[in-house]
Amino acid sequence: MSTRLAKYLGHAGVCSRRQASRLIDSGDVTVNGRPANHIDHVTEQDEIIVLGKKVCGPATKVLYAYHKPVGIDCKLKPDDPSSLLHHLSTSQRVYPIGRLDKDSRGLLLLTNDGELCQRLIHPDHHVEKEYWVKVDRPLDAEFCQKMALGVPVDGQITLPCQVSLLDATRFKIVLKQGLNRQIRKMAKHCGYKVIDLYRVRIANFTLPNTLPENQYQQINIASLKLT
Incomplete structure (x- = not known):
């Protein structure tokens, strides 16, 4: 049965469906030697190449915690020396769930489970x-109140x-959304410049x-509790 x-690609552990759409748009996916289309339906008998690597069907689902340093780019670009791609040596092909910008550090989750990725990054x-x-x-308490209520x-x-x-110049923030460079832009709106961002x-x-x-x-996928 074709899919x-x-x-x-999501079931094969290559990426999430949303990321697959981007890869198809950018011409980084081929099916049987030709550029892929969004309407393509495929089976394990088809030859599917993503970013130069052959896709080999459904994969065992895995999840990793990665301690990202400043200077690593989460975009998986083979020609970029700073790309996260060059810092992974797992036997499985994995990709980041969401991103941390290049100037930020801390926890990044990596998986080949497209469905898990969608559950973690979808705003709903x-x-x-x-x-x-x-x-x-x-900082002062007024800053915290302003940030907590929401800013443009x-x-x-x-x-x-x-x-x-947390102390005179540090604060803790818990978000349930993920706009591009959101915390940096929120702080800038309030008159502050972020000099270290640690997830x-x-x-x-x-x-x-x-x-x-x-x-x-x-880490054990089952240990990740999602509401």
């Missing part, structure tokens, strides 16, 4: 992500969130203190 290409599921953020000057970012007001002070938690999983930067460890 729509984006869904097939409101999965919590916790960050510790350092800014360029002292890219033409919309951010959703209410949890914000609390410590996604859903119920907290970055282990024992996991060094630029290292990763496998």
Whole structure:
């Protein structure tokens, strides 16, 4: 039985369906030697190549926690030396669930489970992500209240969130949405510049203190609690 290409790539552990659509649009997917189309339906008998690698059918689902350092780009670009692609040595092909920008650090989850990826990044599921953020000057309670209620970012007001002070120049923020460079833009709106952004938690999983930067460890998918 044939399956729509984006869904097939998700089940094969290549990427999420949304990411598959982007790869198809960018010409990085071929089916039987020709550029792929969104309407393609495929089976395991078809030769499917993604970013130069052959797709070999359904994969065993895995999940890793990666301690991302500053300077690593989450985009999987083979020709970019800073790409996360060059820092992964797992036997399975995995990809990041969501992203941290190049200037940020901390917890990144990596998987080959397209459905899990969708559950974690889709805005309807409101999965919590916790960050510790350092800014360029002292903070006050008014800042926390303003950030928590929501501020304008890219033409919309951010959703209410949890914000609390950690010390004079650091705060903790828990988001349930993921706009592009959201925390940096929120802080800028309030008159502050972010100088360190560190993600410590996604859903119920907290970055282990024992996991060094630029290292990763496998975790049990079933242990990730999603509401």
